[in-house]
Amino acid sequence: MPERVFDDSLGTIGHTPLVRLNRITRDVKATVYAKVETFNPGHSIKDRMALKMIDDAEKRGVLRPGATIIEGTSGNTGMGLAIAAIVKGYRCIFTTTDKQSKEKADALRAFGAEVIVCPTDVDPEDPRSYYSVSSRLVRETPNAWKANQYDNLSNSQAHYETTGPEIWEQTEGKVGHLVVGVGTGGTICGTGRYLKERNPSIQVWGIDTYGSVLKKYKDTGVLDKHEIYPYVTEGIGEDFLPENVDFSVIDHFEKVTDRDAALTTREIVRQEGIWVGYSAGSAIAGLLQLKDRFQEGETVVVVFHDHGTRYLGKIFNPEWMRTMGYENVEGPTARDLVRSKSVSDVVGVEDTDTVEQALLRMLENHFSQIPVTHEQRVVGSLSETHVYACLVKEPKLRQGTVRAIMQKAFRFVDIETPLALLAPMITPDNPAVLVKDFRAGKTYILTGSDVLNALKE
Secondary structure: OOOOOOOOHHHHOOOOOEEEOOOOOOOOOOEEEEEEHHHOOOOEOHHHHHHHHHHHHHHHOOOOOOOEEEEEOOOHHHHHHHHHHHHHOOEEEEEEEOOOOHHHHHHHHHOOOEEEEEOOOOOOOOOOOHHHHHHHHHHHOOOEEEOOOOOOOHHHHHHHHOHHHHHHHHOOOOEEEEEEEOOOOHHHHHHHHHHHHHOOOOEEEEEEEOOOOHHHHHHHOOOOHHHOOOOOOOOOOOOOOOOOOOOOOOOEEEEEOHHHHHHHHHHHHHHHOOOEOHHHHHHHHHHHHOHHHOOOOOEEEEEEOEEHHHHOOOOOOHHHHHHHOOOOOOOOEHHHHHHOOOOOEOOOEEOOOEHHHHHHHHHHHOOOEEEEEEOOEEEEEEEHHHHHHHHHHOHHHHHOEHHHOOEOOOEEEEOOOEHHHHHHHOOOOOOEEEEEEOOOOEEEEEEHHHHHHHHHO
């Protein structure tokens, strides 16, 4: 058969191009190449491991003809599984989270999959989480198989067998650094393991997001749930430790904010003409934060996981960017309020505290709003007016737990958010926001009166 002619779409997986970056990395001394995985049939690197997981399951006899493939996915793994399922004759049911772009869920449905959307801000063990729902569906569905991309080691093996060798050959063995966003860990650990076997001096840099536990676990060996809070970046970061993450392969983790990742994603498209998704922005933002680690004459390879079409309603939608506070707008920012000490460090109450304890905390600190936490993870809020209304109606609630009357959680915003974009986020239904200084590890509460005082100065 002539070269580059295939019997089906699965034959087109892999052998993606390596493209030199010329503008967005102009301040980096090393030569930087992107492994552009959007050239796979599902427009993401996840096609590689999806096919490998299915092939290996068939060989083990756990995936049988006519089976239903079930998986929890942020979208890209589901796409790879759906494509392979069409070719091989399987049905698919996917669970995903409500933070994922609508385009991802729509794409999965276009390939014939059933998609169930689950809440993001719950523990993995929570029966509502997309992990737990997918496991329940496996038990309830006859002839079902769960791919389990997080703990299925066929994931990392796919990259050991394909991605790593491709990068080694394409750089003629000159690759000195590998930069990859880390989610399941399959891409970075499989690719990194192969490359380090060829040259142990290669440095592997994992890009993490704030709100994820991976970096702190690498640095300290502690899985700290206090690190966990809702984040927007898709495809990287975890609130648990997948078996595919081999921390011995990764030399260093670098965290990147949601805001920096979104802005950098758009700059990749505008400066390099490569249409990529959120995790590519995280990877390049992280690479730029690490630029002093790279020297003249070295070769850096960064993985671009997926395609920008999956984020048309988000990063590439100016209105969404403004709503999130990510656009660059002239004028003061949340940082200016913190610097002027107009905003207090956040003080919260646990959901197991009594309403009376919460009320005392608010009075002592002169707070009109206060976050509610569960094991120091923000899960809700209380406002002075709401507590008052509840106690007037039912005085006995004073001795009840905060959990019984708490309101929805305040949203997190980046400390670089312009006040002009932050102000509309504060409404009667959302009376405060939590301002996060990610690099300093500090959180502040910002109310409408704080914003008004700043704007009139």
